[in-house]
Amino acid sequence: MSGEVPCIDWSLIEQKAGDATRNASGKVLSFLAENVGNMIVSSADLSNSDKTDGFLKKTHALKKGDFSGQFLQAGVAELTMACVCIGMALHGGIIPACGTFFVFSDYMKPAVRMAALMELPVKFIWSHDAFRVGEDGPTHEPVEQEAQIRLMEKLHNHHGKPSMLVLRPADAEETTLAWRAAIENTETPSALILSRQDIAPVPNVNLEGFRKGAYIVSKDENPQVVLLASGSEVATLLAGAELLRKEGVRLQIVSVPSEGRFREQDQKYQDEVLPKGVKRFGMTAGLPCTLQGLVGDNGAIWGLESFGFSAPYKVLDEKLGFTAQNVYEQVKKLL
Numbered sequence: 001m002s003g004e005v006p007c008i009d010w011s012l013i014e015q016k017a018g019d020a021t022r023n024a025s026g027k028v029l030s031f032l033a034e035n036v037g038n039m040i041v042s043s044a045d046l047s048n049s050d051k052t053d054g055f056l057k058k059t060h061a062l063k064k065g066d067f068s069g070q071f072l073q074a075g076v077a078e079l080t081m082a083c084v085c086i087g088m089a090l091h092g093g094i095i096p097a098c099g100t101f102f103v104f105s106d107y108m109k110p111a112v113r114m115a116a117l118m119e120l121p122v123k124f125i126w127s128h129d130a131f132r133v134g135e136d137g138p139t140h141e142p143v144e145q146e147a148q149i150r151l152m153e154k155l156h157n158h159h160g161k162p163s164m165l166v167l168r169p170a171d172a173e174e175t176t177l178a179w180r181a182a183i184e185n186t187e188t189p190s191a192l193i194l195s196r197q198d199i200a201p202v203p204n205v206n207l208e209g210f211r212k213g214a215y216i217v218s219k220d221e222n223p224q225v226v227l228l229a230s231g232s233e234v235a236t237l238l239a240g241a242e243l244l245r246k247e248g249v250r251l252q253i254v255s256v257p258s259e260g261r262f263r264e265q266d267q268k269y270q271d272e273v274l275p276k277g278v279k280r281f282g283m284t285a286g287l288p289c290t291l292q293g294l295v296g297d298n299g300a301i302w303g304l305e306s307f308g309f310s311a312p313y314k315v316l317d318e319k320l321g322f323t324a325q326n327v328y329e330q331v332k333k334l335l
Helices: 021-035 078-091 102-117 145-154 172-184 207-211 233-245 267-273 288-295 313-320 324-334
Strands: 039-043 071-073 095-101 123-127 165-167 190-193 215-219 225-229 251-255 279-283 299-302
Touching: 021 039, 021 123, 021 172, 039 078, 078 095, 078 102, 095 102, 102 123, 102 145, 102 190, 145 165, 145 190, 145 288, 165 172, 172 190, 172 207, 207 215, 215 233, 215 267, 225 233, 225 288, 225 324, 233 251, 233 279, 233 324, 279 288, 279 324, 288 299, 299 324
Parallel strands: 039 071, 039 095, 095 123, 123 190, 165 190, 225 251, 225 279, 279 299
Antiparallel strands: 215 251
16 A cells, blocks of 8 residues: 555566457456555446456445445446545555546546646546447547547646656557556556557557657658557558558558657657658547647648547448558658
8 A cells, every 4th residue: 555556567468469459458457456456446337348347357346335345336427436536546555547438538627637737646547539439429439539638748747747648559469558657657647548449459569669658660761751640540550551562652650659758758769750851641530630749740640620420430430531541542642
């Protein structure tokens, strides 16, 4: 109960290649339930969907007269849940985490801001990260939410640090690294933004690069274009890269789980990942402005500029241009 970072052998967590990142998060939570005795996880009536039930299955829920469990069923009360987690963090000795759908982070925003202001290491778990939850309809499809929450990385706390760590992992292995970063972050809140759908694995996932907020996952000599994204869109860029390379286009592909962490790195590293003078193409399932600070004026961004639509996610990917073919076409326009 000291509040120190627990000693965890992260190498013991085995992920399924190509899994949805919410499922990968569930596997990490299952492991943490067995290895971190002072962690309490909560969900707003969605534990089987946000996969916090990975934790619940290894413990039991708190209830009247029995506080021996490590899981709080908060009900449909997202703001209350976040405030309770803040209270636990203020008490000390507890690692609190809470989960729901990313679109419902809007309901939690005042508490998220308060946790950031007070520099409390609450872990926010937000699944169903984009329009790819189409069967649920546009009410449940986050679009502007990532841009909103990443503003907390740009907003500094009173110690001059980004007030929040926001992580959107690109595949199952990155999800383990995201949880490691969140657990090791004892100075600010952390957020994990997770997919509902399966995601193809990303090559060259590594802890050192992930900790720096952005890193190269694939590189050709003297690249003509840098392709960059976070989350599900990294796999889409990799698929598009196959088409571009068939025509001899030289590329550098970058995963950016945390722009805030990336901007804390020295200029040499930033220029290595995003070399100056090389055109950039960004892809985001959120508003294009989500990547504006990374792409700048020397490139283009493919994003979503409207609310989502009701349809299976593969149909929406095709209709909205989140395909390898569209990556190919948009990059060719840049050259």
